[in-house]
Amino acid sequence: MFKQGLNPQKLKIKHILGCQNESPDYPDTTDILYFLVESSNLKANKEAHLYSDDVISRKFDISQERARHLMDVLVEQNLLVYVKDTNIKRVYELKENPFL
Secondary structure (H helix, E strand, O other): OOOOOOOHHHOOHHHHHOOHHHOOOOOOHHHHHHHHHHHHHHOOOOOOOEEEHHHHHHHHOOOHHHHHHHHHHHHHOOOEEEEEEOOOOEEEEEOOOOOO
């Protein structure tokens, strides 16, 4: 079950300073995860923890395939859960918050 919140001591320095997009491998899985947790913390509705590869590809200006790959890695790490596929996107649910 996802719990809201952010513990600054658990964040990477690049996220505290806001310079993550200067990295040559931006975005990596930690950048995606940080965005998902931060976004979920701002939302109060029932579907606050649902995200699609389409949303991630647009947010980070990457291909949908790369977004899907990064999110699948987070599924393997038990941080996201695969929910469903539609005609145009794959939907995931944020399962764990490693920043607490």
